[in-house]
Amino acid sequence: DVQLVESxxxxxxxxxxxxxxxxxxxxxxxxxxxxWVRQAPGKGLEWISYISSDHSTxxxxxxxxxxxTISRDNAKNALHLQMTNLRADDTAxxxxxxxxxxxxxxxYYRFDYWGQGSLVTGSS
Amino acid sequence: DIQLTQxxxxxxxxxxxxxxxxxxxxxxxxxxxxxxxHKPGKVPKVLIYGASTLQDGVPSxxxxxxxxxxxxxxxTSLQTEDYAxxxxxxxxxxxRFSFGPGTKVxxx
Numbered sequence: 001d002v003q004l005v006e007s008x009x010x011x012x013x014x015x016x017x018x019x020x021x022x023x024x025x026x027x028x029x030x031x032x033x034x035x036w037v038r039q040a041p042g043k044g045l046e047w048i049s050y051i052s053s054d055h056s057t058x059x060x061x062x063x064x065x066x067x068x069t070i071s072r073d074n075a076k077n078a079l080h081l082q083m084t085n086l087r088a089d090d091t092a093x094x095x096x097x098x099x100x101x102x103x104x105x106x107x108y109y110r111f112d113y114w115g116q117g118s119l120v121t122g123s124s
Numbered sequence: 125d126i127q128l129t130q131x132x133x134x135x136x137x138x139x140x141x142x143x144x145x146x147x148x149x150x151x152x153x154x155x156x157x158x159x160x161x162h163k164p165g166k167v168p169k170v171l172i173y174g175a176s177t178l179q180d181g182v183p184s185x186x187x188x189x190x191x192x193x194x195x196x197x198x199x200t201s202l203q204t205e206d207y208a209x210x211x212x213x214x215x216x217x218x219x220r221f222s223f224g225p226g227t228k229v230x231x232x
Contacts, residue, residue, distance in 0.1 A: 035221070044226040045160070045168060045211050050219065059219035095167065108174035109215035110158040114167035
């Protein structure tokens with residue numbers, strides 16, 4: 001089974017930076033496209049970023065574009081999310097989520113595998 | 125951008141009840157609609173993809189239907205382990221994998 005383990009969450013002041021990581025095991029990491037999905041306290045799920053298996057295609061949700069950077073290291077089975085200029089409304093549990101194969105138009109793309117989540121709290 | 129709405133936002137039901145949750149898209153998304161179950165302290169789980177295809181390992185009491193803008197998730201006989209929040213999610217738009225706001229199902 002594919003397993004995903006996040007790390008790197010914590011308390012950060014508004015305007016600060018934080019880097020989340022997600023280590024994938026149990027399958028060939030480079031076969032999977034990866035995503036970050038977050039859930040603010042008391043709120044629903046929000047997709048925020050996607051990266052293709054070979055990191056050639058990257059997408060961001062508008063609210064994080066220009067502040068967050070998704071990346072991956074296929075040699076280390078690692079996904080990262082570099083978060084800068086953090087705001088109070090970025091407070092959330094951040095999940096990494098995986099799908100075997102890449103998104104393409106016409107494909108029923110969904111998030112098959114999820115990590116346990118990493119809490120990021122923006123507070124002054 | 126495509127917006128997803130869900131109704132109801134919450135419901136109370138008893139074990140054995142038939143439960144139906146609706147997801148509506150702001151524009152035609154064909155069949156590119158997935159459903160997830162999320163329990164407190166657990167990770168979200170795919171139930172249905174492509175509007176009506178049951179994910180491997182998901183009990184057959186779950187079913188999905190619809191296309192275009194209107195979709196439903198039905199649980200034919202609610203079980204205690206089904207109490208959770210359910211989300212729809214669209215994959216029609218390249219680079220915009222939005223979720224609906226969720227429907228919380230709790231015990232009546």
